[in-house]
Amino acid sequence: MGKTAFLFPGQGAQYVGMGRDFYENMAVCRQVMDLAGQMAGLDVKKICFEEKEKIHITEYTQIAMVAVEAAILKALEEEGIFPEAAGGLSLGEYGAVLAAGVMSLEDVFSLVRKRGIYMQEAVPFGGAMAAVLGLSGKQVEDICEAEPGMVSVANYNCPGQVVITGASQAVEEATEKLKKAGARRVLPLQVSGPFHSPMLAEAEEKLRSALQEIKVQKPGIPYTANVTAQYVREAGEVKELLARQVSAPVRWQQCVDTLLSDGVETFVEVGPGKTLTGFVRKIDKNARVLQVQTIEDFQNLVNIWKER
Incomplete structure (x- = not known):
């Protein structure tokens, strides 16, 4: 059987109510989302479940999305479900970083909160x-x-x-x-800035500085970097690639090609929406793609995993 990769969606896939069933039904998900709120100094669950306007504003969207992705990831890990590789589109690369064990939850939440603010401030209009x-x-x-x-x-x-x-x-x-x-x-596109543009150079520099305070470890599994579309395998590569990602193009199609060439046959989209599922199917119609954005999806994957 081929390898399995977890994929994490980026900004734009958010919606009001995302992650609510996980928060209400799974203790580990409550712990993770509450931790995100503590690290960000925000009521993250309220942004996810109730804030119709804030959820679409970059500085709030980013921490909310990663909180939900991290909560689902930790629930999967509790069930003994681990991938052999990972990838994430733009903001979703932080989900891949967590799946690879590169940073702590606390550091990822702190960093993503800053990333959202820096990107919002860099080009608020125009x-x-x-x-x-x-x-x-x-x-x-x-x-x-x-x-x-x-x-x-x-x-x-x-x-x-x-x-x-x-x-x-x-x-x-x-x-x-x-x-x-x-x-x-x-x-x-309904976005609040020209993301992945040289116009975000100021945000890139601020994030590069913030990354210097973060402890990183060698990835436990390889994950794809948006900037290079290649695997990140060493701790020394992590920070510069995450900084450059803010203003560089996202090479998502090439990231999926890298995973496919490594023998990945099953892709699991972890988090809100089905955007990445659609992209993967257009890149390789033979790939097996699953989603986990609801409790039902979660239980379905658990059942599939037990039958492997």
């Missing part, structure tokens, strides 16, 4: 992102590079889906050129 459907990464890169304004590729999600990021005007102008070049659709 930035935009858009998903480009139906063109190759190379086609999108060429159009962005020819655009005089600040616009670049933010995400290589899957075949035929690339995200662009940058200054609002430049993204609008690139959008028109991409449509003329044959893009099936170009969809503006």
